[in-house]
Amino acid sequence: MVEVRLFAGLRKGRQKVYQMESASVKTVKDIMDALDIEVKEVNILLINGFHQKPETEVKDGDVVSLFPAVGGG
Amino acid sequence: MANAYYEKIARVNLTTGEITVEALDVEVAKKYIGGRGLGTKIAYDEGCATSDPLGEGNKLIYITGPLTGAAAPSSGRYMVVTKSPLTGMIACSNSGGKWGAKLKYAGWDAIIVEGMSETWKYLNIVDDKIELLDADEYLGMFSEELDDKLKEKHGKEASVLSIGIAGEKQVLMAAIMNDKDRAAGRSGVGAVMGSKKLKGIVVKATRTNPNDVIASEEALKAANKEVMVNIRENGLTGGGLRALGTASLVNVINSVGSLPTKNWQESYYEKAEDVSGEALAEKFLVKASACHRCPIACGRVVKVDDKVVGGPEYEPLWAYGANMGNSDLAAINKANMLCNEYGLDAISVPCTIAAAMELYEKGAIKEEECAGVPLVWGSTEALIEWTKRIGNPETELDWLMSSGSARLCEHYGMPEVSMSVKKQEMPAYDARGVQGIGITYATSNRGGCHVRGYTIAPEVVGLPVQLDRTVTNEKAFWAKTFQDLTAVIDSMGLCLFTSFALGAPEYTKLINAACGTEYTPEEVLLLGERIYNIERLFNKAAGMKPEDDRLPKRLLEEPVKEGPSKGMTSKLNVTLPEYYKERGWVDAFPTDETLERLGLGEYIGR
CATH class of the missing domain: 3.60.9.10 (Aldehyde ferredoxin oxidoreductase, N-terminal domain)
Incomplete structure (x- = not known):
C-alpha cells in the first residue's frame, strides 16, 4: 500500500488520507490523476519526507505528501 | 528633491x-x-x-x-x-x-x-x-x-x-x-x-x-502595478497565506521531519495535525487579517473563550505545541493571547518553558520550586500559568524563567539544554534536516532567528527554486544572499513575506521609484551586505566573540532519532567556513578589505 496525505486546500472535497494499492499507481502523477489533482495545484511533493517530482515512481510502504502553495515563517 | x-x-x-x-x-x-x-x-x-x-x-x-x-x-x-x-x-x-x-x-x-x-x-x-x-x-x-x-x-x-x-x-x-x-x-x-x-x-x-x-508617484505606481502581478500570481502570496496563514507550515515542516519536538529532543511530532494550520482554520478561525497596505493577509483572528483576538502564527503554534509535547490547540490560542496581553516574545517565552520542562524531566528543577504548577511535558496548565508568571514574575524561578532559556539552563548547570544562539531561542525549523537554516541561525546578528535569512523558502517550500535540504552545497551562498536581501527589505519598510514573490530586481524598481535613485539590483544587494556588516561591527563592539557564531551541541552531535530526517546532524563545521569565505570575514568578522569594498572604511580599526 501507498499512503497519500493531502494538506491545506487539496483537502477540499477529498479525504485527508488515502491508502492506495501500489500495484494500481506507478508514479506520483498516477496518484494525482486518481484524485483529480492537477500538477499545477501541487507546490510541495514529498515521498517519505523528501522532495520529489510527479514522475517519481512509488513503491509499497511509501508515504506521499502533497501540499498546495503553503508557507510563511 | x-x-x-x-x-x-x-x-x-x-x-x-x-x-x-x-x-x-x-x-x-x-x-x-x-x-x-x-x-x-x-x-x-x-x-x-x-x-x-x-x-x-x-x-x-x-x-x-x-x-x-x-x-x-x-x-x-x-x-x-x-x-x-x-x-x-x-x-x-x-x-x-x-x-x-x-x-x-x-x-x-x-x-x-x-x-x-x-x-x-x-x-x-x-x-x-x-x-x-x-x-x-x-x-x-x-x-x-x-x-x-x-x-x-x-x-x-x-x-x-x-x-x-x-x-x-x-x-x-x-x-x-x-x-x-x-x-x-x-x-x-x-x-x-x-x-x-x-x-x-x-x-x-x-x-x-x-x-x-515620493520622488516619482508615477514611477512608483508603475513599479507597484508590476510587482503586484507577481504577488497575485504567486500561490503563497496570492492566496495560500490568506487561507491558512503561516500556520500551514506545521504539517509541512513535520512532514520533512524538522519540527522540533520536546525542546528539540525529537524532530517529528505524531500529533502535529492536531495543532496544524488546517486544524486552526477548521476549529477556531474567525477570519484572516491584514496589516496596513497588505494584499497577503497572513494574520489570523481566532476565538479564545468568548473573546475574538489575534491568533497564533506558525512559531507559537509550534513552540506551545510540538516543542512542549502539547496537542491542545485551544490552550495554544490562549497562551498566544497571553503573550500579546503581557507583551511577550511568543517564540522565546514558550521555548524557555520547553527548556524548563526538559530541566524538570532531568530532575534539575524540583517540584517544590514550581509553586504548584509542575513543568510537565504537555501540561496545558503549565504552559498557560508559566506564561503568566514570565509576564509578571514574582518568585525566584519566575525571574529565572523570565530571563530566557540560556540564563535558566546555565543556572541549573545544564547550558546545553538551552536551544538558543547568542542567548536567543531558535525558531521552529530543526537545522539537522535542513542544512542552510543552520547557517542562518549560527550567524544571525540578533541571535537565534529565522527571519534574518529564510533559507526554508528554497530548502523546503521551493521558492524561488527547490534545493536539496539535506546537502551543504552552495548553502553558504544562499544564506548570505537571503541575509543581504532581507536586510534590504527590512530597511525599505516592506514585509519580508513579499519576498516569496519578489526578488532583488523588483525591490530595486520600488526603491528607485520612491527615492529617485538609479540603483541596479546588484547595488541594492550590496546595500544589504553593508547593513549586515555594520550589524556585525555593532556586535564586535558589544563584545561578541567568534565562538558566538555557533549552534547548540544537540544539533551538531545528537542525530535526529525518528522521522524523515532520522540520523541527520547539522554540518555547520563544513558550512560555516564556506560562509565566512562568501562574506569576506575571518574569525567571524569582516576584514579591512571587506569593509573597504562595502564603503565601511571609516570603521576600520574600531
Whole structure:
C-alpha cells in the first residue's frame, strides 16, 4: 500500500488520507490523476519526507505528501 | 528633491524631558536605506554597542523605511533598533499593523529615545507635534485594554504602541506591541522601553499617504502595478497565506521531519495535525487579517473563550505545541493571547518553558520550586500559568524563567539544554534536516532567528527554486544572499513575506521609484551586505566573540532519532567556513578589505 496525505486546500472535497494499492499507481502523477489533482495545484511533493517530482515512481510502504502553495515563517 | 524621506528625526531625552528635532542626513540614509540599516548605523555611531542595555546609555530607535506606508505591497513596517538585553548584541525587531505607517504619515523618519525618566511617561505624536505625558494611570494594563483607553483619550484614529506588564518589569523577553496584537517581538526590546519608563507612543497623522515626499508617484505606481502581478500570481502570496496563514507550515515542516519536538529532543511530532494550520482554520478561525497596505493577509483572528483576538502564527503554534509535547490547540490560542496581553516574545517565552520542562524531566528543577504548577511535558496548565508568571514574575524561578532559556539552563548547570544562539531561542525549523537554516541561525546578528535569512523558502517550500535540504552545497551562498536581501527589505519598510514573490530586481524598481535613485539590483544587494556588516561591527563592539557564531551541541552531535530526517546532524563545521569565505570575514568578522569594498572604511580599526 501507498499512503497519500493531502494538506491545506487539496483537502477540499477529498479525504485527508488515502491508502492506495501500489500495484494500481506507478508514479506520483498516477496518484494525482486518481484524485483529480492537477500538477499545477501541487507546490510541495514529498515521498517519505523528501522532495520529489510527479514522475517519481512509488513503491509499497511509501508515504506521499502533497501540499498546495503553503508557507510563511 | 523628494526622496521618500521626511528628512526629520525627533530626539526625546527622557532624563531631561527635552524633545528636539534634527535633520536627517540624506546621504547617510541612502547609504543604509533606512529602517534596520539606518537604525543600526545610528545606534552604532551613538555608542549603544558599549552601553548597558538597560542603562541610561542605551537608546531606542523607532524607525521607518523610505517605503513605509508608501504605494507598495505590505508597506506597513517599522523597526525598533537598540542593544538587546537578552543577547547583549544588536536588536532590530520589526512589526506590521498600522503604527509604522502612521508615524511616517506624521512626517517622521525616526524617533530616537534616550536617557531614563524618573516617572512613567508616554509620547503623544500628532503630526509634527510631540509631547511627553504622564503614564501612571496606564501601568499594569494588558495591551488590548491600554489600546482602548489611549484611543478613548486621543481619538480612535490614533495608533498605539506600548509595552505590557512584562516590559514594565524589564523581562528580558518583553516585546513592544502595537495595534493590540502586532509585535516587535524579539530580543527583549520591550525591556529597554521599560528601563526608560516609557509606557507607550501614540501617533496620529493628518496625511494618509507619503506621496508628498515620493520622488516619482508615477514611477512608483508603475513599479507597484508590476510587482503586484507577481504577488497575485504567486500561490503563497496570492492566496495560500490568506487561507491558512503561516500556520500551514506545521504539517509541512513535520512532514520533512524538522519540527522540533520536546525542546528539540525529537524532530517529528505524531500529533502535529492536531495543532496544524488546517486544524486552526477548521476549529477556531474567525477570519484572516491584514496589516496596513497588505494584499497577503497572513494574520489570523481566532476565538479564545468568548473573546475574538489575534491568533497564533506558525512559531507559537509550534513552540506551545510540538516543542512542549502539547496537542491542545485551544490552550495554544490562549497562551498566544497571553503573550500579546503581557507583551511577550511568543517564540522565546514558550521555548524557555520547553527548556524548563526538559530541566524538570532531568530532575534539575524540583517540584517544590514550581509553586504548584509542575513543568510537565504537555501540561496545558503549565504552559498557560508559566506564561503568566514570565509576564509578571514574582518568585525566584519566575525571574529565572523570565530571563530566557540560556540564563535558566546555565543556572541549573545544564547550558546545553538551552536551544538558543547568542542567548536567543531558535525558531521552529530543526537545522539537522535542513542544512542552510543552520547557517542562518549560527550567524544571525540578533541571535537565534529565522527571519534574518529564510533559507526554508528554497530548502523546503521551493521558492524561488527547490534545493536539496539535506546537502551543504552552495548553502553558504544562499544564506548570505537571503541575509543581504532581507536586510534590504527590512530597511525599505516592506514585509519580508513579499519576498516569496519578489526578488532583488523588483525591490530595486520600488526603491528607485520612491527615492529617485538609479540603483541596479546588484547595488541594492550590496546595500544589504553593508547593513549586515555594520550589524556585525555593532556586535564586535558589544563584545561578541567568534565562538558566538555557533549552534547548540544537540544539533551538531545528537542525530535526529525518528522521522524523515532520522540520523541527520547539522554540518555547520563544513558550512560555516564556506560562509565566512562568501562574506569576506575571518574569525567571524569582516576584514579591512571587506569593509573597504562595502564603503565601511571609516570603521576600520574600531
